[in-house]
Amino acid sequence: MALGIDVGGSKILAITIRNGKISQEWKFPTKDGRVANTIRKIVEESGEREKIGIGVPCYIRDGICVKAPHISELTGMALKKIIPDAIYMNDCTAMAYGEYYLRDEKHDPLLLVALGTGVGAGLVLRGLPYVGRGSAMEIGHIKKFSNLECQCGKRGCLETILGGRYANTRKMYEQAVKGDAQALKFFQEYGKKLAEGLAPAIQLLDPEIVVIGGSVSSAYPYFMPSFLEELEALLSYITPDDIIFERAKSPHSGALGAALIAEQRLL
Ligand SMILES: [Zn+2]
CATH class of the missing domain: 3.30.420.40 (ATPase, nucleotide binding domain)
Structure with a gap:
């Protein structure tokens, strides 16, 4: 199993996958100031501890969210502070990989x-x-x-x-x-x-x-x-x-890509 979380400007979408198929799903509105807590809540509910991929609308460098133009809470944050063992990536990177995976x-x-x-x-x-x-x-x-x-x-x-x-x-x-x-x-x-x-x-x-x-x-x-x-x-x-x-084939491609990147340790 792997958990993928796609933090968007208006909503946070998360899924767990088993054998490449979606097994659980979450959807929350994005509220600046409560994003980190929402992510922690999803991780806790999912039960997944090892393979967690999180796509964020951030410019990331050395694990720091240098700038999240639409979510001030994340700007300047060391992303590992949210969930230490997760793999973080730009949301569009996650989406690109999800779309790649979805095509035969x-x-x-x-x-x-x-x-x-x-x-x-x-x-x-x-x-x-x-x-x-x-x-x-x-x-x-x-x-x-x-x-x-x-x-x-x-x-x-x-x-x-x-x-x-x-x-x-x-x-x-x-x-x-x-x-x-x-x-x-x-x-x-x-x-x-x-x-x-x-x-x-x-x-x-x-x-x-x-x-x-x-x-x-x-x-x-x-x-x-x-x-x-x-x-x-x-x-x-x-x-x-x-x-x-x-x-794009699916509204879930961001969360899916994040989960797959974490599952296969691609970043
Ligand atoms: Zn600009």
Whole structure:
């Protein structure tokens, strides 16, 4: 058995797995100031003591959560203080590995992009999660996309034009479903900006598959056509036709990936 906990900006999802299948599940709202206690409660209830993987929306370096833009409680914390024996990772790393596991065919490299409150990414390379020295793939904080102040403390990050915290993606999605012209135009532009943000990563990593997850991925059909068109223009040697693009398969992929990474000691 292994326990995986996915700490998101709005909810904490946890699962235990036995033989790769979900055996127990927990869901709590994320309350800043009570996140560590919620994690401890889940661990206690699960009975798991050895194989615990925890995905956190943090920039991690040397086991310290350097910055959790959406959860101030975790910022500056040595994560081992929460549960000493757990393996901690960026939430998008966990999600990328969960999505890799859920596909029968092991497309590799797998680049996962999470479009939610903020914008994050994760990478599976040669079958393993890639984290650099802690939290590689912080694609949301690549700059020069706007003049807006970002949660990271700097200006102009990709996240400031694509993240739900800044762009009103939820309302736009509701309107787009009804066929609202302005909302459809919004997602057409959104796709173009997403291509500008992802093209350098795709050119560098040459992924076999790009998985789009996060809450904004519900609008996938609305932003993908302009995304692919713009991407075609921005890439050299690689064409989008040569890459598989898919939506994330499961809302549990973050918790699942965290559990599997802990079970197999991949980090
Ligand atoms: Zn930023």
